[in-house]
Amino acid sequence: MAINLFKTPISFCSLSQHEKNSLSSSNFINFTPKRCKLSSNRLSFVTQFQQQQQQVKVSSSSSSSSSVALSSVESQQDQHLNFPIMVNGCTGKMGKAVIEAAVAAGLQLIPISFSSEEEAGQTVQVGGSNIRVHGPSEKEAVLASVFDAHPDLVVVDYTVPAAVNENAGLYCKVGVPFVMGTTGGDRERLYKTVEDSKVFAVISPQMGKQVVAFLAAMEIMAEQFPGAFSGYSLQVMESHQASKLDTSGTAKAVISCFEKLGVSFELDQIQQIRDPKLQLEMVGVPEEYINGHAFHMYHLTSPDQTVSFEFQHNVCGRSIYAEGTIDAAIFLAKKVRAKADKRIYNMIDVLREGKMR
Template structure:
């Protein structure tokens, strides 16, 4: 594997790619919460690190060219992970082979195997990202697509929140993290409005 820079292990949480804007914001949030941050350079990371943190969860903010190789390592050691980039087909194969649960993959499988299971339900989605992100979240779009295959209604699309005041008031984003955050809220309503 190539050197990806600094990785951080946070009481069972790894933020890979923490030298990028969103990764730095996550590290700041973890630090402000008083959690212990243990930096490790990627080339020195080994299976021993994963053994030392048996409840490790990985959030990978590296670049698309490296995510898939990282995912293979996570799968090999059985570590749950999340990412927003990479070769999706290759990621799915890696997850299937490793038996590590990935939320979006699980949603897609559920949509395929149980079409109509959420018939009559409504899903409302609000997603907040740093003000410079102009496009709608790909993850939010993929979740809506899966939900519609399950028979649910998408509730008129995805509400993009980019205004800092709304991000604080509606989404609960801490002001100091406005420049590098990602927050999604999913509200599911049953046919009887509960």
């Protein structure tokens, strides 16, 4: 049955165990029992709530004025925060998107990147800059030289899963703070490497800040109201570019939340759409995003068919992830400057800071 339910431009994500551990068990989301489409306005609730929790209540009018003045100064400093940033994986689509976002944010782009041996020696033009690509054999010497010249450097990694642990080991060895957006690799080993080195890092399998906020809300709801949807049936449809051969990890994460809420569902029941013609005609993916999109639909129905709930999240392109990555880099640069005690962060931490662009 063709169901064209992909209209709302929002998305879920796959949270790491570290991100799930960051969720406060004392917070919960009120779920309205009616058929609904979740808009970006509703999605902003989570971020607004977190920002409100960060506000400091001032007891006197004089201290309140001082606090407002200080907040204004900090805000101006944040707006003009500038630091050198190096993006590894500049030949890939995400790497290019992050570089463009970094340039747009006014950050100082280091025109150097790491990639495979086959791509070493290339000069890639991205964001108006010519970026020199270095291979694996040059990485340590090049990174050490760049970090020596730019001690406030932040590195962003969007390479390939097979390089996650090796690259993280290099960043930790040199001592450079980094944002790891690449998925895969041995995640337990990744965290241990960073913990042992005490290097500052933001590690997240999903950099879309609104995406992270929304799935965090789903996780909280699942933990607070287990079994709330017991007996309901679930339909899941996900559409990605034809080059994605596996089942969406995002869909798996969302289904996991629904299972905690009492829904019985097998992963082989997911309807995967990879045919461009169906994506255009049935799913409603804009033609210009056929080769880069992530559309999902989750439809819940009560046992007697009288109540239904509908969740959907659509992402076109990569800008949401690139912008979130730059927010994470800015967040990390501030933590380094402040010499914060905590060293490893995730996107939940970035969201809770409440000072994103």
